[in-house]
Amino acid sequence: MTRPPLSHLVLALAGKDWQLFWADRRAAVLCFVVPVVLASAFGLIFGRSTEDRAATRLPVAVVVEDDGPFTRRVADAVLASDRLEAVELTRAEAETRVADRRPGVAVVLPRGFERVKDWTPGGGGDRPPVEILHHPTTVAERQWAEGVLTETVMRGLAREKLGGLAGAGGDAFAPPFRTEAAPVTGPGRAHFNAYTHSFCGMTLQYLLFWGMESGLLFLRERQRGTWVRMRAAPVPLGAVLLGKMLATAGIALLMVLVTFGFGRVAFGVTVTGSWPGFVLLALAASGLAAATGLLVAAVGGTEARARSVSILVILGVSMVGGLWLPAFLLPGWVRDLALSLPTTWAMRGLDGVTWQGWGFAAALPSVAAVAGFAAVFLAVAVARLVAADRRGRRGGCPG
């Protein structure tokens, strides 16, 4: 009897893993359902916030401690602002509610604020303080409130100083310009769909989790009698690893299909850019999942240790790589660091070909980067697994 062709062996090994995957049908179905549910939830949350942002008014508390007429006018203007959802409270009430983030910011016009009306450009001198109380997590809201207050005070001052000018009244002290917001979505000027971003992110994250799970299964398999029987059969280690890669990548590709298929039907997630670019990215990401699995099996040590470390790493690279939230929310140094992660490139590519309208050439650097990371992971994993196999054959494990 001669050794069967390598392709037969690889297909047999991959087929076995495919059967094992579907043997627990509920677990298998969950592998597809969980990313869909999470992507839908993220899309719902961020989609709504994006669409409603224009109409969003910042909840603010206003505390008025000075009883001067100018202070009252400023307070009334702040309370009437169409960009704020302002309510007047006492300081004690404001402190209690800001601590609970109901609202997250309070503007305090303290005693002595009335002196602001005496300000003259270049006048210098003592400037009365304005306190802005805020919850520790609402830094952006604090800046938002500060901006609105500044504008309101400056308008009030203009009215004070220039009120005698003919025709001054109504909206006469509005800024001498108007703003027009224009979201930039890429060369195709496609309509941004928050679901598309969340489906890209959650699919990538769960591809990595599936890779980890596949690696843990491999780790477990190597402790079992089946591994001894397989190594006694005329099967080279390369065939075993190729079979594992093929099965893991195949299931990962199916996850991409199912997740994006659901996203398209339910939320209109679509590829506005290059379809070949999308397919290449999906293949590269599936390969990355498979290589990650082998890496987990190769360097993981025990199953429990491998699981803990893998979860930590996957969550970390998902967050930093912009899979959960848009990368611009992260500090600059984190965004620079993220360029060294495969998730960043995969996310950038998928965002590009889905809602940013990237062409094939624009997607290629991302494809190359993801495939490159997969190749490096694979090389490290194979080197370690081959070395471990050789050690085992030379008596590394007592029998």
Add this chain to the structure above:
Amino acid sequence: MPAALSLQDVRVRFGDRLAVDGVSLDVRRGEIVGLLGPNGSGKSTTLAVAAGVLDPAEGVVAVEGVRRAADPAGFAARVGLVPQDCALYDELTAADNLMFFGKLYGLAGRDLRRRVVRTLSRVGMAGRAGHRVGTLSGGMKQRVNLAAALLHDPPVLLLDEPTAALDPAGRDALFADLARVRDDGHAVLLSTHRLDEAEQGCDRVAVLDRGKLAALGEPGALFRSRASDRAVLYGHLRARPPRFLVRAIRHQLGPRVELDVTGRRLRLAAESSEALGRALARVLTEGVEMDTFHTPPGTLERVLRHREAGARSGVAP
């Protein structure tokens, strides 16, 4: 008849330790050879070398003249291995397990399906072909485990402690299967630490001691030569006896009988089977209750006969 499996001067090192030290052994078609020895004696290591999953530091291993170093695939195709742990996927059916392992040996299509049915029938598991392995009993699993090793019809079958997880009925059934396999012309090498299995189930026995081949021969000849050895009985007690009772019984038994009690385990040794029988009767008379006990075969029967004879004569044995 030339040897189907041949090990010549095999040495295996784990670091500085020689786990197998110069073992030479031939196994012919149509015989079952038992590797007998205590834990750590090198049985599993010798089997791993014979199966080709472990490379010896020195020595030659060949199956029907094919050396692993020269033709690894040809060597592997001629060996069927039943590892100590059940080497099957619990999540798959018995038939799916066999289909998978058959494909690894180049089997495919109708031939593979026919072999799966035939091999499962051979071990009496045809009716469970569609059952998931995880739902089978320990004995059934071991029979499917055996079928997976026989599927590609290898001349050499290797079994590592195949009865370790089986009850007495399962052990008997497995040895009946192995006897049929032997009669079909396979060479069978199995490891065990049970003297009774080696004596009753094997045609020849190789005794390993600290990695060396201490004895090799037919069990009758080997175990007859041990007739002058001390007779030993191992028992599992229903409850742990108080120390004073053990001391008192030991005093009654005298210096020529050894009585060791560790927790609920008991070891009784005497200079002859008859003396062992008398000692056992004394222990039982003192109210020490045993759940189970066993002795090396050949000894147990004599012990029991002695007790029965004593009971019939009305004399305390």
